[in-house]
Amino acid sequence: MLSIPQVTKLQFDLSGSRHLICVEDEAIEIVYTRMAELKRIPENLQILQTGATVISRKDLKVEQFDSVRNLKDRLREILDRAMMGMRFYGVGSERFVWDLNRCARSFGLSEEEISLETSDRGSKNIYCANCQTINCVDNTDVFTCYSCGTKLEVLEHFSR
Amino acid sequence: MNEQVVRVVEIEKLTPRIKRFRLVSVNGKLASFSPGSHLAVEIPLAKRQYNSYSLCSSPYQTNFYDLAVLLSENSRGGSEYLHQITTGTELKLGLPKNSFALNSLARKYILIAGGIGITPLISMLFVITRHQIPFELHYAAKSPTECAFYRFLQQYGDRVKFYFSERGNRLNPKQILQEQPLGTHVYLCVPQSLREDCRGAASALGYPKSAVHRELFGAVKTNKFKPFTAVLARSEQRIDVPQDKTLLEALEAAGIKANYSCRAGGCGACEVKVIEGEINHLDSYYSPAEKAEQNRILTCISRAKSKQLVIDL
Structure with a gap:
């Protein structure tokens, strides 16, 4: 079902000519793991990361940002000048990944050019069906809306 | 219809x-x-x-x-x-049908036409320019006198480029497609060889398949095809399909009401289930996996490898 987010594994698409990875904090470990599965590291690779690198690698240059907002400003700057052939990768919490996915899509990238992987940890956006507020919370099954106080059962149903 | x-x-x-x-x-x-x-x-x-x-x-x-x-x-x-x-x-x-629609999320359009292939792109220009979306039109023809809409297209200035084979101007797909912004969508209405060149160049430059669209015009005509017999499972009627006719044309000639739209193997409207027989898929509609299933045929273009095909009609 398209309305339920599928857990996907980050897939490097080597048919792309340039690869841009946006990663949230410690989720960079996932990127390293996926890279280790490749025969070679893709050329023209650029990594933007929030927070500090947990495991630093000499062969990869990582641009770090102190907030998602600043990372997104840089992402927009890159995408605005980018040419066809770019592939976009998002790794982190559901909230982070889908937020950046939306940003990438707004620059014309199609699903085919994007690969995402969500980490177990982290937050997600939960929409309140009662007052239409979008709440940012940690993964939970039951939650009280910040705005209207309604106790919400969190469903997996998902709007793209 | x-x-x-x-x-x-x-x-x-x-x-x-x-x-x-x-x-x-x-x-x-x-x-x-x-x-x-x-x-x-x-x-x-x-x-x-x-x-x-x-x-x-x-x-x-x-x-x-x-x-x-x-x-x-x-x-x-x-x-x-x-x-x-x-x-x-x-x-x-018939009613208008579209198997070559503009992608509404595109940030730029590259339209490439060869000869009469310009026609669907003309209707696109009206919409693209009204929405003020950047575009380039590359149009290959034999000469200015053989170039339909030549005067009409002058209004778009340097966004339209002509390639006249008589003057030795050749369209270079790689040159056109490189250095294009993210969100570019390419629309091809060109002969098959140029289409393959464009798709090859797009693929080498990292364009995703979904960004390259093609319109087919005219079913493949060749004398290499073998005749075969179509057996209609419901009526047990046998229809001979000669080498110079498509299955759809043979069905129509026999008075069978059959669906169709593009008549070039691109839209899927004429799909019929195949119960028995081996299909020679000539369409560009099905994926390789779907073709391998050997259970559906586009009657407007595809044929039989076996002597007969039993179809669900």
Whole structure:
């Protein structure tokens, strides 16, 4: 079902000519793991990361940002000048990944050019069906809306 | 087919071999259409046939259709018939269908046409320019006199580039497609060899498949095909399909009501289930995996490898 987010594994698409990875904090470990599965590291690779690198690698240059907002400003700057052939990768919490996915899509990238992987940890956006507020919370099954106080059962149903 | 009856009110010779026909409704309003649409025209010859043509008028223009028709050297009679009609002639049309629609999320369009392939791209230009989306049109033709809409296209200035083979100008797909911004969508309406060159260049530059769109015009005509027999499972009727006819044409000749739209293996409208027999897929509609299933055929273009095909009709 398209309305339920599928857990996907980050897939490097080597048919792309340039690869841009946006990663949230410690989720960079996932990127390293996926890279280790490749025969070679893709050329023209650029990594933007929030927070500090947990495991630093000499062969990869990582641009770090102190907030998602600043990372997104840089992402927009890159995408605005980018040419066809770019592939976009998002790794982190559901909230982070889908937020950046939306940003990438707004620059014309199609699903085919994007690969995402969500980490177990982290937050997600939960929409309140009662007052239409979008709440940012940690993964939970039951939650009280910040705005209207309604106790919400969190469903997996998902709007793209 | 869902019919519209139209009258020819204007005929313009665009090139020595291409005529533009302006059509208005005889009995009411014309069906609206989206850019890139085509429709079927009934050709009232002894053996009734339907030819598909792209609409080349503005989709915002609701009181007439424009069609441009090339007098084909391999004509089954359709283009020859249309080239000899006069204003006042009434024609029966199907409803517009679109298997070459503009992607509404594109940030730039690259339109590439060869010869008569310009027609669906003309209807696109009306919409693209109204939405003020950047575009380039690359148009290959033999010469300016063989180039339909040559004067009309001058209004777009350097966004339109012409390539005249007579002057030795060749279209270079790699040069056109490189260094294009993210969100570029490419629309190809060109002969097969150029289409393959464009798709190859796009793929090498990292374009995703979903960003490269193609319109097919004209089914493949060759004498290499073998005749076969189609057996209709429901009526047990046997229909011979000779080497120079498609399965769809053979069904129509036998008076069988069969669905169709593009008649070029691109839209899927004529799909029929295959119960028995080996299919020779010649379409560009199914994926390789779907073709391997060997259980569906597009009657407008694909044929049988086996001597007979049992189909669910």
